[in-house]
Amino acid sequence: MLTVERHQRILQLLQEAKTVKIHELVEMLQASESTIRRDLSQLEKEGKLKRLHGGATLFQRKREEPSLVEKASRKLSEKNTIAAYAASLVERGDCIYLDAGTTAHQMIAHLDAADIIVVTNGLNHVKALLDKGIETYVIGGYVKPRTEAFIGQGAMNSLRHYRFDKTFIGVNGLHPAYGYTTPDPEEAAVKALALEQGQETYVLADHTKFYETAFSLIADLSTAVILTDGEVVEGLEDFQEHTKVVTIK
Amino acid sequence: MLTVERHQRILQLLQEAKTVKIHELVEMLQASESTIRRDLSQLEKEGKLKRLHGGATLFQRKREEPSLVEKASRKLSEKNTIAAYAASLVERGDCIYLDAGTTAHQMIAHLDAADIIVVTNGLNHVKALLDKGIETYVIGGYVKPRTEAFIGQGAMNSLRHYRFDKTFIGVNGLHPAYGYTTPDPEEAAVKALALEQGQETYVLADHTKFYETAFSLIADLSTAVILTDGEVVEGLEDFQEHTKVVTIK
DNA sequence: TAGAATTGAATGATTATGATTGATTTTGAT
DNA sequence: ATCAAAATCAATCATAATCATTCAATTCTA
Known part of the structure; x- marks a missing residue:
């Protein structure tokens, strides 16, 4: 390699x-x-x-006791992240699906709408969600050891019982021809089903993911709105032909 | 870790x-x-x-009771004894159900049989199980905030898909007339179903739980074998009339 | 093919861990 | 208040795990 x-x-x-x-x-x-x-x-x-x-x-910049000034500026910059924007889409009373992984995890801190219900396959999300006082449901299934995400038949079966106002998932690659992809087929299946169950569907992907492809297909580009950061991406139009792309800067 | x-x-x-x-x-x-x-x-x-x-x-706690030494450290080691014995019942290749709660949690450290599969509704069990290299499944459902156990309809539905060689649950009270009981009806329902799905079923209960009753009925005494510690319990025979009682000393 | 870069194994150094010891603190009974 | 028992604590040690470094073997490249 x-x-x-x-x-x-x-x-x-x-x-x-x-x-x-x-x-x-x-x-x-x-x-x-x-x-x-x-x-x-x-x-x-x-x-x-x-x-x-x-x-x-x-790597995360010194988490150690940021000064008030730093805090303020960080808060400001955080307003412009993909995760923060995605979270701002969630409205009072919504029921949303939150994918496992660090990208979706970042949304949690910004989920400030009242009376929302979150369903997730990320075991690591649960504590953070409960800390926020959010009503939390978890789909069951096999626990993938390293990532602590639920996958497999059990996860799929559980997932089928839910419908979401909004679905948020992360991906490893997105490509005009090959759609959304991720390495693990089992995870891809869960993500795909979560998209199907969602009314509005969003893929969180920073610019490094564009034109990348991984082993397993999740779905076509058209199945979700793409949320990405402000970096210039060559050939963004190729993606916009297939679906709406929101660029947060 | x-x-x-x-x-x-x-x-x-x-x-x-x-x-x-x-x-x-x-x-x-x-x-x-x-x-x-x-x-x-x-x-x-x-x-x-x-x-x-x-x-x-x-850190930012006010001056409050600076004492949390518990009288129950003896009870703790007793619980541990029960847990160790319970774990020794698990054999190579078994598929077991592990209830949420501290008693069942203590079993994990002693689960040394190879090729076992554990299904649980306890969020906090998962890390420990994975660290042990145990294949772990979690039933889904609503996350009960305080105990971080999965309960509700989702949990029940998931649970129905599994069968166990052995089921281990904890209870808050056991009584010859009133059976196994626990405070939360939803948790009781999950425990009851877990017992139904198990081939061999065990209730882990230290001696302080005998003749206690809580709000919600889980099941009759006859539905499980009772594992308890060596403390003398008055009227143990009343229990033995209904089911097998294993006393670990 | 020669030279450079990358790799994997071996080494001692460093660090993390778990058990043990005796000191200190807390508890419960007088 | 005083004492004894129990629990917790800090300090120490041996063991195990991880680390940085070195060096020879391999692979890549010019």
Whole structure:
């Protein structure tokens, strides 16, 4: 496997679960411990992640006690994120589906509408949702160990019992010809069904995901509105031919 | 489990409960007392929490009862004895149901049989199960905020799809005339169904639960084998008339 | 093919963990 | 208030896990 490819997959895995253990990477990427360590220290040097004893985590700017000024400016910048915008779409009384993964997780902090109900397949979302005082339902199923997302037949069966006003999912790639894609077929199936059950459907995808493709097809572009950030994407029109694209800047 | 993950979870638990006892953390996080102490003193140094005798509290707490030493540490070890025995009943290849709650949680540390599958309705069990490398399924449903257990119609529907070699549940009271009881009707319904789906069924109950009754009936005594500790219980025969009682000493 | 880059294994150093010890604190009974 | 028992605590140690470094083998590239 190519070095860059390995690096990408490491970052991708971090997106899904916000921490990885060295041993998980060794196993999943079929590389030696030495190589993984080299990858991690290099990625750390590039500021893409933070190493910890036994693994790594997504890089996040000093969470340590931000000053009032920093807080204010951060709040402001946060208003412009994909997650914040997505959350602002949720209205009082809505019932929404929230996909597993860090992207959707970021929405939770901004979910301020009253009387909403959230259904999710992300085990890690639950505590945050409860902390917000949000009425929370979880679909059941097999627990995918690393990401702690529910997938499989059990998840599908449960999901079929719900309908959503709005569905929010994350993807690994989106492409005019190949649609929305993600590596794990089982996860793709859950995402696809969640889209079907939703009245309004949204895909959260930053600009790096455009023209990328992963192994498993979730659905065509036309099945959801794309929410993305303000970075210039070449050939955005190709996507707009298929569906509405909202760019948050 | 990564150190930071443990720290995160400690803070999370603290946020939910305002205070945590060391022993609770040891049990929940499957780490030694030494490690937990180190975690706490480190987190205290970072100003994230305040240690107090027997546990910790959130930092910005007012002057409140600085004592959370529990009289129940003997009860704790008794519970643990029951849990260890219960876990020893699980054999290679078994598919078992594990009820939410602390009693069943303690079983996890002792679940050493290979190739087992665990189905649970306890959100907090999942991390511990995955850390043990156990294949884990969760029934879906409404998340009951305080206990973080899955209940309701969704939970019931999911549960109906599974069959178990062995079912383990906790109860709040057991009585020869009134059977197994628990306060919440919704939880009672889930427990009852779990018992129905199980081939062999066990109720874990320390001696303090005997002759107690709570609001909601789960099932008659005859529907499960009772696992209890070695304390002498007056009138144990009344229970043995209805079902098998295993006393672990 | 030669040179450079990448990889995997081996090494000692560093760090995290769990058990043990004796000191300290809390509790409950006088 | 005082005391004894129980629980918690801090400190220490041995063990286990992780880490940085080195070096030889392999792969890639010019």
